[in-house]
Amino acid sequence: MLPYVLRRLLIIIPTLVIISMLIFTIIKLPPGDYLTSYIAELQSQGETVDPKKIEFMRQEYGLDKPAWEQYFTWAGGMLHGDFGYSFEYDLPVTDIIGDRVVLTIMISLFTVLFTWIVAFPIAMYSATHQYSWGDYGLTLFGFLGLATPNFLLALVMLYLANVYFGSSIGGLMDPQYLNQAWSWDKIKSILEHLWIPVIVIGTSGTAGMIRRLRANLLDELHKPYVTTARAKGVPPLRRLVKYPLRVAMNFFIADIGSLLPSLISGAEIVAVVLSLPTTGPILISALQSQDMYLAGSFLMFLALLTIIGVLISDLLLAWLDPRIRLTGGAQR
Structure with a gap:
């Protein structure tokens, strides 16, 4: 029984790594990102969009980085109890x-x-x-x-x-x-x-x-x-x-x-x-x-x-x- 439990516990690590990759990939699959949705919402309300503000937000949230770098930033943060920053709520x-x-x-x-x-x-x-x-x-x-x-x-x-x-x-x-x-x-x-x-x-x-x-x-x-x-x-x-x-x-x-x-x-x-x-x-x-x-x-x-x-x-x-x-x- 004990060897079985130890094997199952060791399998959890690669399983979570693969799941995290799949989750990140699926969330990134739709075209655009959070700022794209944010811009579309502002335009639907008839508000103007400041390109400089959008560019600043893109850099601030790290959305200008390659997808692989965004993934490692997120996954590495979870190992230290940091689950990232919510764009919509502007809070951790x-x-x-x-x-x-x-x-x-x-x-x-x-x-x-x-x-x-x-x-x-x-x-x-x-x-x-x-x-x-x-x-x-x-x-x-x-x-x-x-x-x-x-x-x-x-x-x-x-x-x-x-x-x-x-x-x-x-x-x-x-x-x-x-x-x-x-x-x-x-x-x-x-x-x-x-x-x-x-x-x-x-x-x-x-x-x-x-x-x-x-x-x-x-x-x-x-x-x-x-x-x-x-x-x-x-x-x-x-x-x-x-x-x-x-x-x-x-x-x-x-x-x-x-x-x-x-x-x-x-x-x-x-x-x-x-x-x-x-x-x-x-x-x-x-x-x-x-x-x-x-x-x-x-x-x-x-x-x-x-x-x-x-x-x-x-x-x-x-x-x-x-x-x-x-x-x-x-x-x-």
Whole structure:
């Protein structure tokens, strides 16, 4: 096990180098750069463009240098904790993400907990009561959750809250706490607003997990070892949890690789619809304006979380299911 973990850790270094090259190349692929987009925006507003100012900004941001030199400047800075300077916000990248990362992680963690708390008991009931009215009703709920886009559900809830309650459910806190230091009142305000995005974002994830966990459980419940446990008089709940549920959770553990980056990226479209101060809208804006250091730093962070998540899921799968081995070779 230890040699396997060490090999995986050593592979992370060249993997991140290749990913950083791909990210930088893809961001630079569209014609022009941030200043090109900035000039086009000024001209669309009927404002004049000072060529000397643009040239000064190009030199100041290092956009006059060759692409390879820009890449090494950015990549070398990340090794020292310097993720570059955002052109659009005129601030260091680390100053921009700040509270937004905390809020994004908070929303995502509560969403994950909501998904687990709702999905597991429903899937267990649906699998153990196959083809009952309860199973049909929960199956309908699952299909509706999968078929309804998150942003559409967010729009419906915004409309219903405005029409029937005369209030806005957008944002993640009361206006007076925006850009304010953290305090107990601010945390209470966030918790009061948190349930809307958690329900909206968690709906499709809950529905998908119910369907997958139900299908895996049904496959395990018809295997001989369950029949043997039933014949030996093992209590139903213990018989369900000890082995079938444990094996059926393999897909859930494997999803950790995508779970960690989702804690940061969040649901971008839902964040835009609900005006949530999370990292999603900033990432979209940075990609649109070719703010390469801001967008590149976000994507590199997501890549790192993905690699770490995949490693954690592989190790947990080997621990959870003895049939999975991380090393090759024949086993006697």
